[in-house]
Amino acid sequence: MKNIALFPLTFILLSCAQPTTETPNPSSAYFDLVRPEVTGDLAYETTAYVEQFWRLAGNTGFDSSIYRIVSELQRAGYVPEENATKDNRLVYRIEKRALSKPTWEPVNGELSIKGDASPLLSFATNRNMLPIYSTSTPEAGIGGEVVFVEDIEGIAAGSLKGKIALADANPRQAFEQAVQKGGALALLTYNNPDYLQPEKNVTSIQFRSIPYQEGKDAWCVALSWEAREKLKNAMAKGKTELNIKINTKIYPSEELTVVANVRGSQVPDERLVFSAHVQEPGANDNASGTGTQVEMAAVTAKLMKENKFDPKRTITFLWGDEIVSTRRYIEEDSLRASHIKWGISLDMVGENTAVTGGSFLIEKMPDPSAIWTRGNDKHTEWGAGDVTMADMKPHYFNDFILNRFLEQGTQANWQVSYNPFEGGSDHVPFLEANIPGLLLWHFTDQFYHTDNDRLDKVSKATEKNVATAALASAFTLVNADHQTALSIISEIKNAATNRLNAEAELSKQAVKDGASASEETQILSAWADWYVKALGSVKDMEVGGASTEVTEAIEASQKEIQKLLEEIIKQLR
Numbered sequence: 391m392k393n394i395a396l397f398p399l400t401f402i403l404l405s406c407a408q409p410t411t412e413t414p415n416p417s418s419a420y421f422d423l424v425r426p427e428v429t430g431d432l433a434y435e436t437t438a439y440v441e442q443f444w445r446l447a448g449n450t451g452f453d454s455s456i457y458r459i460v461s462e463l464q465r466a467g468y469v470p471e472e473n474a475t476k477d478n479r480l481v482y483r484i485e486k487r488a489l490s491k492p493t494w495e496p497v498n499g500e501l502s503i504k505g506d507a508s509p510l511l512s513f514a515t516n517r518n519m520l521p522i523y524s525t526s527t528p529e530a531g532i533g534g535e536v537v538f539v540e541d542i543e544g545i546a547a548g549s550l551k552g553k554i555a556l557a558d559a560n561p562r563q564a565f566e567q568a569v570q571k572g573g574a575l576a577l578l579t580y581n582n583p584d585y586l587q588p589e590k591n592v593t594s595i596q597f598r599s600i601p602y603q604e605g606k607d608a609w610c611v612a613l614s615w616e617a618r619e620k621l622k623n624a625m626a627k628g629k630t631e632l633n634i635k636i637n638t639k640i641y642p643s644e645e646l647t648v649v650a651n652v653r654g655s656q657v658p659d660e661r662l663v664f665s666a667h668v669q670e671p672g673a674n675d676n677a678s679g680t681g682t683q684v685e686m687a688a689v690t691a692k693l694m695k696e697n698k699f700d701p702k703r704t705i706t707f708l709w710g711d712e713i714v715s716t717r718r719y720i721e722e723d724s725l726r727a728s729h730i731k732w733g734i735s736l737d738m739v740g741e742n743t744a745v746t747g748g749s750f751l752i753e754k755m756p757d758p759s760a761i762w763t764r765g766n767d768k769h770t771e772w773g774a775g776d777v778t779m780a781d782m783k784p785h786y787f788n789d790f791i792l793n794r795f796l797e798q799g800t801q802a803n804w805q806v807s808y809n810p811f812e813g814g815s816d817h818v819p820f821l822e823a824n825i826p827g828l829l830l831w832h833f834t835d836q837f838y839h840t841d842n843d844r845l846d847k848v849s850k851a852t853e854k855n856v857a858t859a860a861l862a863s864a865f866t867l868v869n870a871d872h873q874t875a876l877s878i879i880s881e882i883k884n885a886a887t888n889r890l891n892a893e894a895e896l897s898k899q900a901v902k903d904g905a906s907a908s909e910e911t912q913i914l915s916a917w918a919d920w921y922v923k924a925l926g927s928v929k930d931m932e933v934g935g936a937s938t939e940v941t942e943a944i945e946a947s948q949k950e951i952q953k954l955l956e957e958i959i960k961q962l963r
Contacts (some may be wrong), residue, residue: 416874417794420865421801421858423698427689428861430854436462436681437740437853441673441845444517447711448493448643455668455677456646459684459709460484463650466688467695480691482650485710489645491602496520497637501578501611503624504533504631510617515593517671518841521561521579522599524610524636531635532609534575536625542567550574554632556621561610565600569608576609576634580618585771587836588615594840597671609636647710649719652690654703654868657933659729661704662864663719665816666736667712672843674835676712678740682853683707686861702933703731703868712737717819731930732787732867733820733827739856741832742849743805748832750852752792752808753817755783755826758916759810765896767810771834775813779916784923786878786931787826789885791863798859804852809833826927830856872937875928879940882928883947886921887954893917894958901962911959918955922948 439458443451463482471483499513499520511519536554539545542564550572557564561579568574582588582596595614602608611634613621624630654660664686666679687707693699708719716735720727741748751770754760759767760777792808799806820827837843866874897910925947929936936944 414873414877415797416870416877417797417862417866420862421797423693424689424858424861424865425801427692428685428854428858430685430850430857432462432688433678433681433685433740433853433857434848434850436684437673437677437848438681438845440668440677440680441848444496444671445669446493446495446522447645447669447714448489449495449639451495452493452669453646455680456484456648456709459648459668459680462684463648463687466691468650468687468691479653479655479694480650481653482648485647485649487645487647489643492640493643494522495639496524497639498635499611499637500531500633500635501617502633503621504633510620510632511611511613516595516614516841518595518597519611519613520636520638521610521612522597523602523608523640524600524638525606525608525640526638527607527609527634527636529635531633532576533631533633536578536621536630536632538622538625539564539568539572545572547571548573554578554634556580556625561598561600561612565608565610569610570601576611578611578613578621580613580615582615582840583771585834585836586838586840591836591840591842592616594837594842596839597841609634611636645711645714647708647715647719650687650707652687652694652701652705654701654705656702658704659726660731661706661729662732662734662867663706663708663730663820664734664736664860664864665708665710665716665719667715667816668709669711670839671841672837672839673845673848674741674746674832674837674843675738675839676736678738678848678853679736680709682739682857682860683709683736685853686857689857689861699865701865701868705864705868713816713819716816717822720819720823720825727823727825730820730823730825733817733825734791734860734864735816735827735829735831736856736860737815737829738831738833738835738838740848740850740853741835742847742852743832745847746832746835746837748835749807750805750832750856751830752795752806753829753831754788754808754811755785755821755828756781756811757784757788757920758782758913760812761916762913763810765892769812770809772812772814775811777811782916782920783821783824783826784920785826785927786882786924787828787927788924789882790867790878791828793881794863794866795859798855798862802851802855802858804855830860867931870931870933872932872940875931875936875940876943878931879925879928879943879947882921882925883950886918886925886951889917889921890914890951890954890958894962897962907962910962914955914958914962918951922951925951
């Protein structure tokens with residue numbers, strides 16, 4: 391939650407994101423078109439199906455999820471690409487590629503203190519207890535004395551032979567030290583971050599991985615806070631022996647990616663790409679993104695078949711392995727990539743925030759707030775990335791998408807916010823290729839990456855809101871005309887004006903508090919430059935290219951921003 395003392399500034403920043411009344415709202419008609427069609431039902435049903443599986447690229451759960459997506463696409467009217475004619479505008483394909491290493495899936499597991507009647511951990515209630523690439527034990531399990539390792543870096547070669555090592559550390563790093571170097575029989579780890587509130591959510595375990603070792607046993611169990619405390623209490627009383635049973639599958643497989651296209655009628659090579667990753671075992675992360683995107687694809691098809699919507703540019707829906715599939719889609723075809731105009735990642739988009747504690751966020755493309763995070767701007771618990779001025783991505787996309795989601799938020803009484811760029815999902819490959827890319831997500835989520843991220847943490851209403859706003863945004867962009875561009879110019883100019891005024895107040899106070907006027911001028915100039923260039927990017931919005939009216943409006947708005955900057959700097963000095 392944002393500091394209440396910042397409320398006046400919050401009002402300034404969010405009010406600037408509201409569409410201007412000077413020109414028509416470019417998305418009103420598309421919201422009117424989409425809202426009656428998006429129910430959230432298909433999104434939620436798909437989420438429920440996908441979240442039952444522990445999903446890793448190539449394993450049974452991942453593949454089952456992929457084929458469920460395909461069945462829904464077929465039901466909606468999408469045709470396999472290989473069977474499509476020139477008249478088929480709704481097409482899909484399944485891409486298949488060999489994996490560089492085998493896939494993995496958990497089957498069962500149990501951790502017990504010898505002599506106790508009940509297990510310390512069971513796979514039935516903690517499906518994240520087995521880190522990726524843990525191998526199966528003999529059916530009866532393996533046993534040994536557990537010893538706590540405080541300093542994993544200080545482990546001597548062979549010093550843990552025959553022991554089960556317990557460490558408060560990342561499993562991958564600890565495994566390399568305790569097992570591969572120290573010779574431990576097996577490894578137990580605990581390392582849930584504080585934002586998961588482990589003393590409250592005592593059974594939560596984040597999924598983890600250990601190094602893959604072909605042909606070698608690798609026995610590892612991740613602990614919940616509750617299991618760790620029980621184990622340490624037992625160890626405090628004396629020698630403690632454990633029994634570990636693990637049943638997993640490791641086998642060669644292939645990676646599947648689904649690509650569905652809604653072909654544009656005028657400029658089909660130009661496209662907006664939605665990407666949702668299927669792997670990861672959670673409901674919100676990322677069965678919700680998978681399911682929400684399925685309903686978006688189905689609604690788009692329905693509206694086209696009913697002749698209510700005719701996209702001039704192509705809309706692409708992609709489901710696959712996080713970052714890997716999106717990056718490959720961009721990199722494997724340079725000509726196709728050159729025509730991708732926008733990319734949007736749907737990752738953890740379905741949260742019931744009353745339960746998870748997260749907030750719906752639009753993670754912005756890199757702008758100065760990623761470097762100078764102040765005022766109302768706030769990074770999430772994920773943390774700020776290493777962003778420099780060379781990484782700036784000035785574009786109308788930030789404010790355009792925020793505005794559309796704020797429209798839906800107002801209509802549905804749904805809270806919408808944003809955060810500066812942080813990275814970590816499918817928006818990154820777009821940005822790396824200099825394609826405008828944004829992330830739709832929730833954070834901070836107290837169940838993030840844990841085995842308590844299940845369907846009871848998902849909200850159908852949230853999935854409905856995300857799908858509605860995302861589709862209205864996409865429809866507006868792929869059919870943008872000069873009036874759309876003029877509306878966005880007005881929005882961006884207003885956003886720039888309000889941002890500069892807000893930053894000016896922060897700079898004035900900073901100088902009063904002893905900050906350098908030249909440094910504050912640098913911040914202000916960075917924001918002005920970013921918005922001047924963002925205005926310039928509107929030239930590429932209109933289908934067929936910018937009209938003279940649009941070009942002139944851009945130039946006039948740019949001059950206004952530059953003039954405002956000069957006035958602010960003069961006052962600062």
